[in-house]
Amino acid sequence: MNAQSNAMHEAVVESVRPEAAVMPTKRPFWWSVRRELWENRSIYLAPLAVSGLIILGSLISTVRATQNAAFGFVIPSAHNGAPPVPDGIALHHIQPFNFAAFLLMGTTLLVAIFYSLDALYGERRDRSILFWKSLPVSDTTAVLSKAVVPIVIIPLLTFAFTVVTQLVMLLIKMMALLAAGQSVAKFWAGLSLFHLWGITLYHLVTGHALWYAPMFAYLLLVSAWARRAPFLWATLPLFAISVLEKITFNSLHFARMLGDRFMGGAENVSFTGGDMPLDPMIHLTPGRFFSAPGLWAGLAAAAIFLAVAIRLRRYRGPI
Amino acid sequence: MACIEARGLHKAFGTTVALDEVNLHIDEGRIVGLIGPNGAGKTTALNAILGLTPYDGELKVLGRDPWNLRDQLMRDVSFIADVAVLPPWIRVTQVLDYVAGVHPHFDRAKSEAFLAKTAIKRGSKVRELSKGMITQLHLAIVMAIDAKLLVLDEPTLGLDILYRKQFYDSLLNDYFDHNRTILVTTHQVEEIQDVLTDLMFINRGRIVLSCTMDEFQSRYTELMVRPEQLAAARALKPIRERQALGRSILLFNSVDRQQLAALGEVRTPSIADLFVALMGDKPGEARGVAQ
Numbered sequence: 246m247n248a249q250s251n252a253m254h255e256a257v258v259e260s261v262r263p264e265a266a267v268m269p270t271k272r273p274f275w276w277s278v279r280r281e282l283w284e285n286r287s288i289y290l291a292p293l294a295v296s297g298l299i300i301l302g303s304l305i306s307t308v309r310a311t312q313n314a315a316f317g318f319v320i321p322s323a324h325n326g327a328p329p330v331p332d333g334i335a336l337h338h339i340q341p342f343n344f345a346a347f348l349l350m351g352t353t354l355l356v357a358i359f360y361s362l363d364a365l366y367g368e369r370r371d372r373s374i375l376f377w378k379s380l381p382v383s384d385t386t387a388v389l390s391k392a393v394v395p396i397v398i399i400p401l402l403t404f405a406f407t408v409v410t411q412l413v414m415l416l417i418k419m420m421a422l423l424a425a426g427q428s429v430a431k432f433w434a435g436l437s438l439f440h441l442w443g444i445t446l447y448h449l450v451t452g453h454a455l456w457y458a459p460m461f462a463y464l465l466l467v468s469a470w471a472r473r474a475p476f477l478w479a480t481l482p483l484f485a486i487s488v489l490e491k492i493t494f495n496s497l498h499f500a501r502m503l504g505d506r507f508m509g510g511a512e513n514v515s516f517t518g519g520d521m522p523l524d525p526m527i528h529l530t531p532g533r534f535f536s537a538p539g540l541w542a543g544l545a546a547a548a549i550f551l552a553v554a555i556r557l558r559r560y561r562g563p564i
Numbered sequence: 565m566a567c568i569e570a571r572g573l574h575k576a577f578g579t580t581v582a583l584d585e586v587n588l589h590i591d592e593g594r595i596v597g598l599i600g601p602n603g604a605g606k607t608t609a610l611n612a613i614l615g616l617t618p619y620d621g622e623l624k625v626l627g628r629d630p631w632n633l634r635d636q637l638m639r640d641v642s643f644i645a646d647v648a649v650l651p652p653w654i655r656v657t658q659v660l661d662y663v664a665g666v667h668p669h670f671d672r673a674k675s676e677a678f679l680a681k682t683a684i685k686r687g688s689k690v691r692e693l694s695k696g697m698i699t700q701l702h703l704a705i706v707m708a709i710d711a712k713l714l715v716l717d718e719p720t721l722g723l724d725i726l727y728r729k730q731f732y733d734s735l736l737n738d739y740f741d742h743n744r745t746i747l748v749t750t751h752q753v754e755e756i757q758d759v760l761t762d763l764m765f766i767n768r769g770r771i772v773l774s775c776t777m778d779e780f781q782s783r784y785t786e787l788m789v790r791p792e793q794l795a796a797a798r799a800l801k802p803i804r805e806r807q808a809l810g811r812s813i814l815l816f817n818s819v820d821r822q823q824l825a826a827l828g829e830v831r832t833p834s835i836a837d838l839f840v841a842l843m844g845d846k847p848g849e850a851r852g853v854a855q
Binding site: 271272273275276277279280283284368371372373375376378379380381382383384386559560562 | 611614615616617618634635636637638639641642643644645648649650651652653654655658661662663665666667668702
């Protein structure tokens with residue numbers, strides 16, 4: 246649609262202003278996404294801070310473990326001469342890496358939720374919506390550029406931060422092993438980092454992006470609609486519907502549906518054989534995930550929520 | 565081609581009528597002042613023209629329907645709402661990058677050249693700038709956009725007199741040419757009197773006066789009447805009478821200036837005087853208006 250309207254526009258421009266024909270193509274969507282990152286620096290500062298903490302923590306624990314070893318204790322992760330027990334060692338080695346990924350994902354999920362709640366509310370509160378609307382950027386472009394942040398940008402950034410953090414952790418661990426004169430190769434063999442990254446990316450795409458997409462779209466909708474307190478408007482009505490259903494029908498279908506959506510519904514269809522999404526023992530089941538009706542119903546709901554948000558932004562002015 | 569053309573433009577908020585069947589015609593190349601008391605419908609009219617609010621009736625801005633084609637229209641329309649709409653978190657370089665990235669008619673070099681004449685630092689955030697500087701920054705952006713219509717809603721609100729003077733000087737000297745149209749609303753009518761080519765009064769959602777400044781000057785005359793001529797002057801049916809420095813000042817509509825000159829000193833009234841005469845002393849209440 247964009248290319249089409251640009252083309253239409255250029256046709257008009259060429260007939261009226263010949264000098265305008267050489268103007269570079271404008272990219273309102275790209276610049277609108279960049280604008281979101283300028284405004285919401287917590288999108289990368291929050292995971293950066295968490296990464297820093299994780300690296301600091303792993304540095305301290307490694308130094309302490311090395312000191313203990315110097316006093317005659319054994320570094321727990323390096324069993325001298327013991328025959329390798331692949332699964333046991335892998336799990337043992339991988340746990341801190343897993344925990345790092347878990348912390349980063351939790352952080353960015355919170356950032357994404359609060360970002361979505363403020364995205365279309367903040368611009369009305371500070372009146373800047375009048376400035377944005379004075380530029381040739383459609384409401385559709387504006388809302389979709391905001392939807393892309395929690396659904397695409399934040400999961401990808403989370404993956405990048407996770408990989409970098411785990412690499413630094415690995416580096417620290419290897420230096421400690423080298424300093425203690427122990428085998429790095431054995432440690433490396435027991436650690437299937439690429440496998441873990443694969444699972445991480447799969448979990449981010451299926452769980453955080455696709456499964457949570459309707460949640461982010463719903464939050465954007467509330468953020469476009471609320472005149473004040475978008476957080477309360479986003480949560481209380483859901484709670485009220487659940488209570489009402491319990492009182493009138495003595496059932497909890499709505500509450501269960503919400504629970505299924507937000508409390509790990511994605512993991513039930515995208516993995517088997519593990520307790521945690523990042524458990525290295527689990528099997529990925531993308532076929533089951535992509536054929537789950539819940540996924541497609543959710544994406545359809547997300548599309549409807551976004552369409553309503555676009556319409557609301559058109560009508561809404563500063564508050 | 566008409567820049568703005570409205571027929572039967574109507575807008576109500578509940579039972580309050582903000583625009584009451586307004587007919588409007590603004591030609592290209594004019595500088596139009598839209599003057600009215602608070603709540604007269606000025607902002608609603610501008611919002612309709614800018615595609616920010618839906619309306620009943622027919623409205624075409626540069627040949628387009630603003631409500632349905634706002635994003636297209638904004639390639640050729642610029643607007644400054646009031647001083648506080650640039651987002652506080654944005655940096656000067658970022659706002660230039662953004663506008664350059666999305667606006668096909670933005671000339672960044674022109675904007676930079678205008679900013680170079682101000683004390684605004686490129687790395688500053690909008691929240692760190694003074695009110696006057698924010699307006700200068702907004703003006704630097706708007707003047708670098710090759711737009712056909714510029715809409716200004718109270719652009720100098722809250723600015724000191726130096727910034728206000730500079731604002732209109734820049735607009736007139738560096739921006740305005742006869743292919744562009746400027747539509748401005750302000751309560752500081754005295755400072756735009758010399759700038760305008762056309763004048764419009766709006767009250768209670770209706771256009772109560774619409775004329776060019778030439779018509780305004782030839783039609784309305786203010787007479788500082790000699791005390792002994794007061795009765796004769798009153799017989800010519802002034803639309804308003806007021807006292808100043810112990811003398812009566814009468815405002816006439818379409819009365820021969822020569823005839824009035826015999827009764828005292830004549831001059832062209834200020835827009836503010838005519839505004840008070842037509843709008844009445846009670847805000848929001850118009851007296852009978854000769855159009």
